[in-house]
Amino acid sequence: MTDYDTPTEETTRGIELTPEHAPERMGELAATAEREGFDVAFASSHYFNRDPFVALTKMAEATETIRLGPGIVNPYDTHPVRLASQAATIDEVSDGRGVFGIGAGDRSALSNLGYDHERPLRRVLESFDVARDLWAGETITHEGTFTARDASLNLEPRELPVYVGAQGPHMLRMSAKHADGVLINAAHPDDLEWAAGQLEKGLDERSDDRGEFESLAFASTSVAADEDAAREAARPPVAFIVGGAADPVLERHDVDREAASEISDAVENGDLGEAFERVTPRMIDRFCIAGTTDTVADRFAAALEHVDGIVVGSPLGPELEDAIERASAALADAT
Template sequence: MSDDSASDGPTWGIELTPEHHPDRVADLAARAEDVGFDVAFASSHYFNRDPFVALSRMAAETDSIRLGPGVVNPYESHPVKLAAQAATIDEVSDGRGVFGVGAGDRSSLANLGIDHDKPLRRVLETFKLAQDLWDGETVTHDGTFTAKDASLNLEPDGEIPVYVGAQGPHMLRMSAKHADGTLINAAHPRDLEWAAGQLEQGLADRPDSYGPFEALAFASVSVAADEDEAREAARPPVAFIVGGAAEPVLERHDIDREAASAVSEALERGDLTDAFGHVTPAMIDAFCIAGTTETVAERFEAALEHVDGIVVGSPLGPDLEDAIERASEALELADSA
């Protein structure tokens, strides 16, 4: 955890996935607010419901929790459009908006015929442009994307915090230098400790005028009363994490390469059942915080040695409402330890 953290206590965040009807997602956000979560992110994947529609419903059903996409990418939508959508959520939530932005999943973008070109530069240009638009400026930009005399017909009352989704060293360092926070795509203390080292390098170059910076672990979590049920529910997200994991990450956890290849190959041919079946206990330990409330609390405590807060990410658990309650209990236990 850095000395530049944005608050004294850890931030409690949650990822809500619009694979469910927006009304259900809004109810889950209200429950998360009731049990003490500070911020709720709606994940963005082309095959799910629109995150901004979900966020609009979430805003209507909540009063204090901060809300934003977690995370959108500047390939599927033009960065000016993303800036307008984020500002709209900030407006309808009475200033509770946050902007989670990242490079997107390479394989998902490939499904749409989109080239994942210059991701670091494109993400940086996207949120810098958005900040100018939110300040009421008319912008012209010629870089990884083009905008000419673009402006918005709405302007946020205050600043919208920018959180960059990051996993690799360059994106982590860039987020620490330029953004308000980072969402570290990791759950294990070993990965979070490594990421913290990258963030420190970025913070060394951060202008003082940018204000505080917050590092959050955007962690896959599965919590339930039964340990085995929690771990079983973790298989799908862990399979996708393994399928996209870089070699240094697999090496850091000594993951069986044959098993990892079997997962990746099954995902590529669309055989999800086979992919999930190849997920090993070691993969779940490395890439998900899974277990009972007490087990998860211990893992949260270990993670908080390296970050300023935790975003409880997919799958949450086999029962979503129960998992939200248990995750808040685990965060409280970890915070008081």
């Protein structure tokens, strides 16, 4: 069973790379992350950015050892069988380095595209269950939250570890019971401690044949030589995090619901400048790991009391290569 108490030398070091950059640039950033000792790189998936699987192909070409996968895709705007095929293709082109990050997706973004966000836990579980069968070479017929009839993949059988993006209690417990790992959408020790308790409930119901389970904090991070520059770069992701945060999360951090709603409204109206301006220092402290290398190292160490590893999430910092190097150094100090 996962030990949440003491970080070890085997602590997983992950990083999120956002395809707001051209695929070739994504390859360069992945190569930098590999040189800096990161174990896994996730390409985030948002409809307004470039395709994560195209980016991952370039990332695979530019690297040799780092594991690669989407972080995270959702099974609403792309059919789950298609996602299984795309993930398997990345595993193929990377010579077996593929991982599969899947979650329910952002409700507001899906609404923009006309998708209903119905039965998210069941849809995510069914999606990676079907993917595992397809990767094993099976022909599947599925009737549930989605339909697939006599579907199979024209690929050699393969195995990919499944990481579920989770924040709420039910998705956390489900991931611990059924997946290979979890990507906890949180940066603060209070959130991670609470999430660890939910994961333990799922692990209590986990079948022995499921193998080991890994919990990773998917933590928004901004690191730079200058503290103020790092914190300023944190405003955009914090605005999106706060705008979509559930009431219990806001209450845990004593963040005013009305202030969060104003940020959410500004984001939905496309007034991003106003949304970013409304981010307070407390919001940055509670929803991002931001500061100098030493500050970030201390925050990483506090997070690692509750998880098995960290995925350094966007924005990374005001200067990307510098931020990747500093985040690697901070993780080394923290572990």
